Amino acid sequence: MTPDQIREQYLSFFEGHGHTRHPSDGLVPENDPTLLFTGAGMNQFKAEFMGKGTLPFTRATTSQKCLRMPDLENVGRTASHHTFFEMLGNFSFGDYFKEEAIRWAWGFLVDTLGVPADRLAVTVYKDDDEAEALWADGVGVPRERIFRCDEDENFWPASAPSKGPNGICGPCSEIYFDFFPERGPLPPAGPGEDGARLVEIWNLVFTQFERRDGGALEPLPHRNIDTGMGFERTVRVLESLEQGEVLPSNFETQLFAPIMAEVHQHIGRQTEFGTPDGERTRRIADHVRAAAFCIADGVQPSNEKQGYVVRKILRRAMLDRHLLGGDLRSPWLAELSQVVIHGMGGAWPELREAQSLVSSVIAAEEERFAGAFLSGTQRLGTLAKQSREGGSEQLSGEQAFLLYDTFGLPLDMQKQLLESDGMQVDEEGFREAMAEQRRRSRESSKISDSIFDEGPLASVSGNLPPTQFVRGALTIEGANILAVVDDSGDEGADSNAERRVVVVLDRTPFYAEGGGQVGDRGALVGQDFRIDIDDVVSLRGISLHRGAVVDGEALPGNCSAQVDEAARLATSRNHTATHLLHAALHSVLGDDVTQAGSLVAPDRLRFDFRFPRGLTDLEVEEVESLVNAWILSNAKVSGEEMTRDAARDLGAMALFGEKYGDVVRVVQVPGQHGRDSLELCGGTHIARSGDIGMLRITSETSIASGIRRIEARTAAGVLKLLREDSSRLARAAALFKSNPEALEERISSLQVELKSARKELDESRASMVKAHLADSIQERHGLRVLATVVSGVPVKNLREIAGDAVKSSCDLALLGTSEGGGTSFLVASGKAAQAAGLPAREIVERLCSALDGKGGGNASFAQGRGKAHEKVQTLLEEALNSALGAIS
Numbered sequence: 111m112t113p114d115q116i117r118e119q120y121l122s123f124f125e126g127h128g129h130t131r132h133p134s135d136g137l138v139p140e141n142d143p144t145l146l147f148t149g150a151g152m153n154q155f156k157a158e159f160m161g162k163g164t165l166p167f168t169r170a171t172t173s174q175k176c177l178r179m180p181d182l183e184n185v186g187r188t189a190s191h192h193t194f195f196e197m198l199g200n201f202s203f204g205d206y207f208k209e210e211a212i213r214w215a216w217g218f219l220v221d222t223l224g225v226p227a228d229r230l231a232v233t234v235y236k237d238d239d240e241a242e243a244l245w246a247d248g249v250g251v252p253r254e255r256i257f258r259c260d261e262d263e264n265f266w267p268a269s270a271p272s273k274g275p276n277g278i279c280g281p282c283s284e285i286y287f288d289f290f291p292e293r294g295p296l297p298p299a300g301p302g303e304d305g306a307r308l309v310e311i312w313n314l315v316f317t318q319f320e321r322r323d324g325g326a327l328e329p330l331p332h333r334n335i336d337t338g339m340g341f342e343r344t345v346r347v348l349e350s351l352e353q354g355e356v357l358p359s360n361f362e363t364q365l366f367a368p369i370m371a372e373v374h375q376h377i378g379r380q381t382e383f384g385t386p387d388g389e390r391t392r393r394i395a396d397h398v399r400a401a402a403f404c405i406a407d408g409v410q411p412s413n414e415k416q417g418y419v420v421r422k423i424l425r426r427a428m429l430d431r432h433l434l435g436g437d438l439r440s441p442w443l444a445e446l447s448q449v450v451i452h453g454m455g456g457a458w459p460e461l462r463e464a465q466s467l468v469s470s471v472i473a474a475e476e477e478r479f480a481g482a483f484l485s486g487t488q489r490l491g492t493l494a495k496q497s498r499e500g501g502s503e504q505l506s507g508e509q510a511f512l513l514y515d516t517f518g519l520p521l522d523m524q525k526q527l528l529e530s531d532g533m534q535v536d537e538e539g540f541r542e543a544m545a546e547q548r549r550r551s552r553e554s555s556k557i558s559d560s561i562f563d564e565g566p567l568a569s570v571s572g573n574l575p576p577t578q579f580v581r582g583a584l585t586i587e588g589a590n591i592l593a594v595v596d597d598s599g600d601e602g603a604d605s606n607a608e609r610r611v612v613v614v615l616d617r618t619p620f621y622a623e624g625g626g627q628v629g630d631r632g633a634l635v636g637q638d639f640r641i642d643i644d645d646v647v648s649l650r651g652i653s654l655h656r657g658a659v660v661d662g663e664a665l666p667g668n669c670s671a672q673v674d675e676a677a678r679l680a681t682s683r684n685h686t687a688t689h690l691l692h693a694a695l696h697s698v699l700g701d702d703v704t705q706a707g708s709l710v711a712p713d714r715l716r717f718d719f720r721f722p723r724g725l726t727d728l729e730v731e732e733v734e735s736l737v738n739a740w741i742l743s744n745a746k747v748s749g750e751e752m753t754r755d756a757a758r759d760l761g762a763m764a765l766f767g768e769k770y771g772d773v774v775r776v777v778q779v780p781g782q783h784g785r786d787s788l789e790l791c792g793g794t795h796i797a798r799s800g801d802i803g804m805l806r807i808t809s810e811t812s813i814a815s816g817i818r819r820i821e822a823r824t825a826a827g828v829l830k831l832l833r834e835d836s837s838r839l840a841r842a843a844a845l846f847k848s849n850p851e852a853l854e855e856r857i858s859s860l861q862v863e864l865k866s867a868r869k870e871l872d873e874s875r876a877s878m879v880k881a882h883l884a885d886s887i888q889e890r891h892g893l894r895v896l897a898t899v900v901s902g903v904p905v906k907n908l909r910e911i912a913g914d915a916v917k918s919s920c921d922l923a924l925l926g927t928s929e930g931g932g933t934s935f936l937v938a939s940g941k942a943a944q945a946a947g948l949p950a951r952e953i954v955e956r957l958c959s960a961l962d963g964k965g966g967g968n969a970s971f972a973q974g975r976g977k978a979h980e981k982v983q984t985l986l987e988e989a990l991n992s993a994l995g996a997i998s
Contacts (some may be wrong), residue, residue: 124171137407147177151199152336158203168205186393189359194400196341204332216249231255235264235281257300280317312339358383361392369395390430397427406464441476486519507539576651578617589671590616613655622648626708627793632673638662680712686795693787694736744800764790897924897986912938936973947997
């Protein structure tokens with residue numbers, strides 16, 4: 111049985127028991143700032159478990175993409191731990207409870223998958239008599255294979271009864287597989303006594319209590335079921351049974367076999383589980399798989415949040431490759447990612463859709479790491495040496511953060527590299543430096559999902575239906591206000607402060623922020639009140655209208671919901687323009703272009719896309735021309751709802767990382783050069799492309815490695831730009847005493863004059879310097895030498911002057927100048943001086959030491975730069991005297 115067949119059997123089994131097959135949530139949870147990544151199947155159903163959800167079913171089954179970092183150090187070392195993994199789950203929201211959950215779990219394992227019943231054992235919470243009876247009397251598990259465990263093992267959250275937190279909680283029951291029954295009776299203390307023999311494959315959580323102050327557990331009126339089966343672990347169980355021998359780890363299963371084979375081929379040898387090299391190869395396989403899924407879900411390597419995690423696991427894999435003998439200068443993990451996509455792209459189509467993106471992002475990260483690793487490790491060695499010379503065996507937190515922030519060397523990599531020298535890192539100091547940087551760069555957050563769980567909305571949120579968005583309408587009379595919440599914050603205590611509120615309507619013409627488009631603005635007007643709306647966001651399917659109370663006081667009841675028509679039309683123009691821009695980029699640059707984000711506002715548009723290099727001026731012009739040709743064609747802009755599969759078959763483009771429902775809206779604009787603009791989009795658009803008027807690209811820049819940004823204006827915004835440019839040109843022409851038509855010719859003429867004047871000035875300065883040098887030459891030890899400061903001459907010209915001096919009038923020249931907050935110095939040594947033992951390089955080394963600088967060169971010429979100094983002439987003379995003294 112293949113892994114894909116196992117996954118399908120699970121989902122089909124629970125569909126047959128009344129569950130709705132629901133798609134996996136993305137790896138990055140939406141509107142949940144408490145989580146970096148989705149770590150369990152239940153995360154996307156938190157609202158349903160709290161009785162506040164809006165899904166039209168009470169039973170669900172999923173195969174959820176998950177990523178967890180707490181067990182990072184165990185990946186590759188143990189048989190079962192991973193960063194990325196799949197969790198198969200079945201859930202009940204106030205529907206069935208323990209009896210069905212236990213019976214179905216046992217039935218699926220034993221009857222459907224054929225796992226021998228005598229190879230299974232279970233645990234229950236120590237006080238859960240009901241669960242033990244269901245296992246023993248309901249499905250027939252011998253009581254000697256049922257173990258009662260404490261709250262730290264069999265309660266969710268762990269230790270909740272005694273330690274909290276308050277809130278929904280409940281006991282859990284875990285199912286274990288016995289890999290080594292030949293060892294005899296099961297350990298008396300249960301699975302914890304022999305983790306290699308008994309491996310957990312399924313956890314059933316029974317959320318049936320609400321914990322209150324003092325540890326009181328009050329029964330919930332609606333009890334829930336949350337289960338999670340480890341997919342990778344289950345595959346290992348079944349393949350071990352099929353092959354008649356225990357697979358050492360999950361990495362020997364069909365899920366990882368192709369990846370491991372590619373790793374072994376690359377390093378030229380096989381590795382065994384449980385060895386240092388085996389740990390490294392398995393970690394590479396795990397980390398590249400995790401990175402591929404993250405990138406396909408829209409997470410780019412960076413130094414913040416989810417992006418930092420992706421960068422961290424990729425760099426751990428790169429370091430492992432280096433330690434296995436791989437050449438970091440030649441990217442290879444990008445090739446390995448294609449093996450991951452080939453093997454798992456059938457079950458997860460988003461991998462195949464992002465295939466070129468995954469490869470290019472990982473390759474770019476490998477190239478970045480190669481340079482960072484070289485410079486970072488060199489700097490690490492220097493800092494470690496300085497610490498040791500100062501009597502410390504520890505790298506300071508500030509130094510460690512410098513290596514991370516400036517050189518891109520992660521903390522755990524620093525620790526690994528320092529371990530071989532017996533040194534440590536001040537991790538607490540590093541975290542403090544990191545926290546300080548984050549404090550400085552922290553941006554104000556959007557409205558939080560907690561508004562439903564705390565404050566005034568908490569009491570009514572469970573009864574709020576999803577808000578109906580009335581597409582195409584700008585005004586709705588008789589919209590019903592369902593809730594009004596004060597949003598003034600701490601300023602609300604000031605009687606003169608503006609009163610702000612959040613309003614929930616039953617239906618609305620206001621577009622809620624999403625897909626890069628800002629929320630609509632406008633007004634809610636009632637008989638005795640007016641609220642000016644300046645922002646609309648959607649959480650849990652409910653539109654939250656944020657604004658300032660201008661008059662009266664809003665209460666639940668009817669109102670007129672009025673969208674600002676001019677702002678909506680301008681935003682719609684810019685939104686359609688981003689679609690045309692995206693399609694034009696594909697036409698000009700190819701299909702490796704993928705959207706990374708956008709901002710669509712009334713006054714501007716911004717489009718971020720993944721591409722490995724900057725655009726040429728010609729390419730920017732071609733993209734702009736294509737979009738404007740599209741606009742002039744005045745093509746009809748249409749939107750149609752269809753299933754996600756139908757949209758994919760049609761070739762519609764989607765934004766990586768954006769979450770879409772089962773039914774999506776596809777916006778189409780008939781094309782230019784045989785290409786239609788076809789995108790999944792829930793935003794607002796104009797009726798025809800001609801309504802955009804015109805598009806002008808104002809900038810094309812890099813915002814991150816492999817990510818470009820185009821900013822543009824449309825319609826009246828283009829006219830404003832043209833007027834500003836015309837006015838600027840007129841002012842510039844006036845400065846040059848010309849007119850705009852003749853400005854180019856006037857500037858060219860002035861450039862010729864300026865070049866001639868500079869040449870004359872340089873010649874004059876050179877003559878003066880040569881005269882100064884001639885006056886400074888001394889006869890020392892039978893050599894003609896000079897050491898002098900030269901002012902007003904660029905360093906680049908001093909080299910030629912020093913060379914000429916040695917050729918024509920002296921044997922050794924030391925020149926110095928102060929500029930740019932430092933001191934530059936040059937030494938030219940002729941044949942006679944070199945024969946006397948005065949190489950230029952050694953004299954520059956003396957000056958570098960005196961000025962704490964750096965430099966280099968050879969026997970005939972050398973130069974350097976150091977700190978600023980008040981007495982450069984004295985230093986030059988001292989360096990000359992020292993050099994002459996050494997040969998006397």
